[in-house]
Amino acid sequence: MTIKVIGIGLNGSEGLSPHILSLIQSATVLVGGDRHLNYFPDHQGIKVKIQNLNSLISKIKEYQIKQENIVFLATGDPLFFGIGRFLLENFAPSELSFYPHLSSVQIAFNALKIPWQDAKLVSIHGRDLEPLIKEMKNGAGKIAILTDMENSPQAIINLYHQLSLPHHYQIWLCENVGAKNQKISLINDLHEGDTLERVSSLNIVILLKDKDIYKQIKSQDLPLIGLDDHLFLGFPDRPGLMTKKEIRQLILGELGLQQNQIIWDVGAGTGSISVEMGRFAHHSKIYAIEKSAIAVNLIEKNCRNFGVYNVKIISGSATKVLEKLPHPDRVFIGGSGGEMDEILNIIDKKINRRGKIAIALATLENLTQAQSWLNKHGWDYKILHTQISRSLSIANMTRFNPLNPVYIVSANPST
Incomplete structure (x- = not known):
């Protein structure tokens, strides 16, 4: 039997x-x-x-x-x-x-009237938060979370605020699902430090990613440099593809920006670097070069949202458009599309002799390629290897969540 x-x-x-x-x-x-x-x-x-x-x-x-x-x-x-x-x-x-x-997840999604065949299911009941952090950073559209007393709905709210994600989630607390006292609540109004009261121990949390909903930007509250990542519009399918706040500040420092300069941002992506440069050096002219139509649209929106009007967006492949641009004083290369040598050759011909460049690289192979070109052409350079982690408060403990390592090459033509 x-x-x-x-x-x-x-x-x-x-x-x-x-x-x-x-x-x-x-x-x-x-x-x-x-x-x-x-x-x-x-x-x-x-x-x-x-x-x-x-x-x-x-x-x-x-x-x-x-x-x-x-x-x-x-x-x-x-x-x-x-x-x-x-x-x-x-x-x-x-x-x-x-x-x-x-299952509780099935009942909760039906209570929310949301199809859930594409949802990510994560249990943090007696488990580590890392799988949840991964799904949130990857921008999963729907995440169902099984909680416990320590990894509670309150802990999830705190984690969401600390991650400073470039996308926005609705956070739904689903209590006693399937029972007569079932309760479904949207808890986004809670800020970090606020506390939930009298939450049933029988709960799950559903995260639903909003489309094109971002925090309203109040210019009077913004710093001169170091804008939070979540303020920028990003790629819907690759939400983490953006030069992070801490790296942006290092790049700006390495470039040594001044007013009344011509600045190129090659492979501008979301435009986060262009926006930071445009706000800081507001009397300079920034050219954001980007070949992706989706990225060009993001740059336009981000510049408009931050009130930056000294950025001119150049749509097209860098090797085809750079020759036509004014001679630069500063150049940042965030992406080369596999044409690093060709881009550097153009920069070598056009940059002012007292100019500087900075290159952000994620792989050893690209670093080796850039270093080889700089050595061959007699440029002076230095390399920063950045490994940055951000603290996360989890329960009563603090852990560090690492960002991807980045090599920052800063260089100038030899005089």
């Missing part, structure tokens, strides 16, 4: 079919947590409360030998982050039969 593992929702026996109820009533041994067993106060079989799982398995095996009819009560779908996996580690599949109920 197989052990029957039956999933139950928060509405207890009311949500079970007559067939499932008959399986439970015919059990001679009923196993479950306090809440599960309380749904069947008049059950005549032996009731075994789940406490220590290892000793529980030994007890169930004893009942197996006695040919008892064993029913194991579980929450929702036993094989969805549930007790089912543990049972399969201790019993052969042929010894178990599973009867799933609706």
